[in-house]
Amino acid sequence: MMIEIRFHGRGGQGAVTAANILAEGAFLEGKYVQAFPFFGVERRGAPVTAFTRIDEKPIRIKTQIYEPDVVVVLDPSLLDTVDVTAGLKEGGMVIVNTEKTKEEVLEKLKKKPAKLTLVDATTIALEILGLPITNTSILGAVAKATGIVKIESVEEAIKETFSGELGEKNAKAAREAFEKTVVYEL
Amino acid sequence: MPKKVISGNYAAAYATKHARVEVVAAYPITPQTSIIEKIAEFIANGEVENLEYVPVESEHSAMAACIGASATGARTFTATSAQGLALMHEMLHWAAGARLPVVMVDVNRAMAPPWSVWDDQTDSLAQRDTGWLQFYAENNQEVYDGVLMAFKIGEHEKVNLPVMIIESAFILSHTYDVVDMLEQEEVDEFLPPRKPLYSLTDFDNPFSIGALGTPADYYEFRYKIAKAMEEAKKIIKEVGKEFGEKFGRDYSQMIELYKTDDADIVFMGMGSLMGTVKEAVDILRSEGYKVGAAKVRWFRPFPREELYELAKSVQGIAVLDRNFSFGQEGILFNEAKGILYNTDAKPIMKNYIVGLGGRDLTVNDVRKIANNMKKIIEKGELDKEIDWYHLKR
Known part of the structure; x- marks a missing residue:
C-alpha cells in the first residue's frame, strides 16, 4: 500500500527537507520513495507544502497529493490559516508541532482525524539546535506515530543530509521528539 | 553504484x-x-x-x-x-x-x-x-x-x-x-x-x-x-x-507501449505525465476499461513505423498534449494524425490539451478522458477534435 504524507510549514522551517529526509529514511529500509515540494515560489515565512510518497513498489504517479494518509504541521500558527485536514483520508492522522493540548488543537481542525499526534518540537529544537527549525525533530514524531520508518532510519537519513556535528545534533533532536511524542487515538 | x-x-x-x-x-x-x-x-x-x-x-x-x-x-x-x-x-x-x-x-x-x-x-x-x-x-x-x-x-x-x-x-x-x-x-x-x-x-x-x-x-x-x-x-x-x-532497462522501443495489446483506447503522450497515465491504466483496467498507454519517448526522429503498428490495432487514441501550437492544435496530435493520413490505420483520434504551465493531470482526469473516448467510439464520431480539458467554466 502506498502511503502519502503532506507537510505544512513556513518558508525557512525546512518542510521540503523534512519530506526529503523522511523519503531517504524509508529508502534506507528498502522502500520506494518520492519527495517533492509544492511547486510554488518559496518565500521565507509563507506557507509551504511538501509531499512524501512511500511504497513497496516503484512509484509512477506524478501528481500532487490530494488525499493524504498523514498530515504533518511544522508550524502551529498554520492551523489558523490553512485547512491542513483538506482531503485527509478516513482513518488518517494529523501530527502537529505544538505546546497546546489535544482539545485546543482539535478545535482548530476542520476534520477530526482518527489519530492526533502532538509534540513540542519547537522547544526541543531550541534546546538542542539553538534554532526554532523543527524539520528534523518533527520526523521523530512521524516515526513514533506512524511506524512508517524506524527512528534509527530517520537518524541515519538526517546524518546523511547534514554532515558532522550538525547531523549529530539534528539526529538527537529527532530522537528527543520521538521520546516525547504523544499519540491520541480518537 | x-x-x-x-x-x-x-x-x-x-x-x-x-x-x-x-x-x-x-x-x-x-x-x-x-x-x-x-x-x-x-x-x-x-x-x-x-x-x-x-x-x-x-x-x-x-x-x-x-x-x-x-x-x-x-x-x-x-x-x-x-x-x-x-x-x-x-x-x-x-x-x-x-x-x-x-x-x-x-x-x-x-x-x-x-x-x-x-x-x-x-x-x-x-x-x-x-x-x-x-x-x-x-x-x-x-x-x-x-x-x-x-x-x-x-x-x-x-x-x-x-x-x-x-x-x-x-x-x-x-x-x-x-x-x-x-x-x-x-x-x-x-x-x-x-x-x-x-x-x-x-x-x-x-x-x-x-x-x-x-x-x-x-x-x-x-x-x-x-x-x-x-x-x-x-x-x-x-x-x-x-x-x-x-x-536491465530496455529502451529499444521509441514508443513504449503499456498494456496496449487488447486495448480499445490508448492514451498517447510524452514525458512525466505518462507515469500518472500508466498508474491510471492499471486502475481503469481493474474497473473494466480496456485501455492502454503509448509513451512517445523519441519525438525526433519521430517513430512513424511504431505509431502505424499501434494505430492499426486500436479503436481510439486520446493524444494528451502538454503543449500547444497557436492557430493549430497540440503538437504531438498534429504530427501523429499527419503520419497516419497516408496509411490504412484510421483510429478515432482526439486531442486533449492538458497540464499547460504545470496544471496537474490526475488519475481522475484520465478516467474522465476514458469515459469521453468511450462515448465517442460508441457514437462513431468526435464531439470535438481539440479539447481544452482543464478549462475553468
Whole structure:
C-alpha cells in the first residue's frame, strides 16, 4: 500500500527537507520513495507544502497529493490559516508541532482525524539546535506515530543530509521528539 | 553504484559525470540551475577530471561555446529551460547543421508571459525543426539513462547530431526519487571516449566548418541531415537494446507501449505525465476499461513505423498534449494524425490539451478522458477534435 504524507510549514522551517529526509529514511529500509515540494515560489515565512510518497513498489504517479494518509504541521500558527485536514483520508492522522493540548488543537481542525499526534518540537529544537527549525525533530514524531520508518532510519537519513556535528545534533533532536511524542487515538 | 534518492536534475548531473563529459558551458535558469550547480560542485570537490566549465553571459553564448568545444572533438554538455532555450534557437540550428553531437538537458518550462516556472512542453517542441534529436523522460531514472544513451547515439558516426534530453520542471527536476545508477566501469564500457570524425585541433588535417553553402551544395547538406535522422532511428533502437541487455532497462522501443495489446483506447503522450497515465491504466483496467498507454519517448526522429503498428490495432487514441501550437492544435496530435493520413490505420483520434504551465493531470482526469473516448467510439464520431480539458467554466 502506498502511503502519502503532506507537510505544512513556513518558508525557512525546512518542510521540503523534512519530506526529503523522511523519503531517504524509508529508502534506507528498502522502500520506494518520492519527495517533492509544492511547486510554488518559496518565500521565507509563507506557507509551504511538501509531499512524501512511500511504497513497496516503484512509484509512477506524478501528481500532487490530494488525499493524504498523514498530515504533518511544522508550524502551529498554520492551523489558523490553512485547512491542513483538506482531503485527509478516513482513518488518517494529523501530527502537529505544538505546546497546546489535544482539545485546543482539535478545535482548530476542520476534520477530526482518527489519530492526533502532538509534540513540542519547537522547544526541543531550541534546546538542542539553538534554532526554532523543527524539520528534523518533527520526523521523530512521524516515526513514533506512524511506524512508517524506524527512528534509527530517520537518524541515519538526517546524518546523511547534514554532515558532522550538525547531523549529530539534528539526529538527537529527532530522537528527543520521538521520546516525547504523544499519540491520541480518537 | 548503489541506488540513490536524487532529483531529476541531480540524475542529469551524475550522468554527465559518469559519461566523462569534457566541456560544460551553461547559464543558470530556473528550474535547470541545480544541474549545473551540481556539476560545478563535482569540479570544486575534485570528483571529476578533465572537465572544463565555461561560465558564459547568456544561453546563446552557452551554445556557441558548446559548438566550439564540440568541434574540437570534446564531449560537450549544457542545460537550460524555456526562455533560455528560446534564446539559443539560432545556435541550435548551428550545432545540428555543423553535425556536432552536443548533448543538452532541457527542463521543460512554460514560456512567458505570463511568467511561469512550471512544466510545459512547448519550449522544446518549438525547437523541433532545428535538427536535434529529442527524448522525453518519464522519470528520474530515464533522465539518467537518457543522458548516457544520448552521447552514444549522437556521437555515432552515422548520426553525428545533437541530442536534447527533456525532463519536466519540478515534477522531475526537483522531485526526489529512486535512481539506479551505474558503476563508472559499466559506463566506460558502454560509452567509450568520443571518436570525432573531424577535430579543429587536428592540425595535420585542417578543415573548416560552417562555410558558405551555395545553391549548388546546400540542398545536399540538408538531405544528409535528413538521412542521418532516419539512420538515428536504427541507432536509437540498437543502443536502447544494448542498454537493456547490459543494465536491465530496455529502451529499444521509441514508443513504449503499456498494456496496449487488447486495448480499445490508448492514451498517447510524452514525458512525466505518462507515469500518472500508466498508474491510471492499471486502475481503469481493474474497473473494466480496456485501455492502454503509448509513451512517445523519441519525438525526433519521430517513430512513424511504431505509431502505424499501434494505430492499426486500436479503436481510439486520446493524444494528451502538454503543449500547444497557436492557430493549430497540440503538437504531438498534429504530427501523429499527419503520419497516419497516408496509411490504412484510421483510429478515432482526439486531442486533449492538458497540464499547460504545470496544471496537474490526475488519475481522475484520465478516467474522465476514458469515459469521453468511450462515448465517442460508441457514437462513431468526435464531439470535438481539440479539447481544452482543464478549462475553468
